[in-house]
Amino acid sequence: MNRVKEGIGKVEYNSPEATEAIDRFLQSAGFEFECSKIVGRKFENTADHARYLRNGGCSKIIEALAAPVIPS
Numbered sequence: 001m002n003r004v005k006e007g008i009g010k011v012e013y014n015s016p017e018a019t020e021a022i023d024r025f026l027q028s029a030g031f032e033f034e035c036s037k038i039v040g041r042k043f044e045n046t047a048d049h050a051r052y053l054r055n056g057g058c059s060k061i062i063e064a065l066a067a068p069v070i071p072s
Contacts, residue, residue: 020069028064 029038036042039057043049052058 017069021065024064024067025061028061 026033032038038061039052043052053062
């Protein structure tokens with residue numbers, strides 16, 4: 001996403017950065033991709049979802065995605 005924001009490219013879902021982010025997400029979400037299956041419920045609207053996040057929901061996933069990437 002930074003590449004698009006900086007005007008130097010488009011989102012490439014097969015790039016190493018994107019693949020790393022998807023892998024982090026899946027590992028932290030128990031290899032599930034659908035939100036309602038991850039949290040065990042459906043959200044009424046964006047405000048309901050925001051409230052859930054504000055109250056600590058999905059913190060494991062957010063922390064995994066926010067962690068610094070260690071170059072290999």
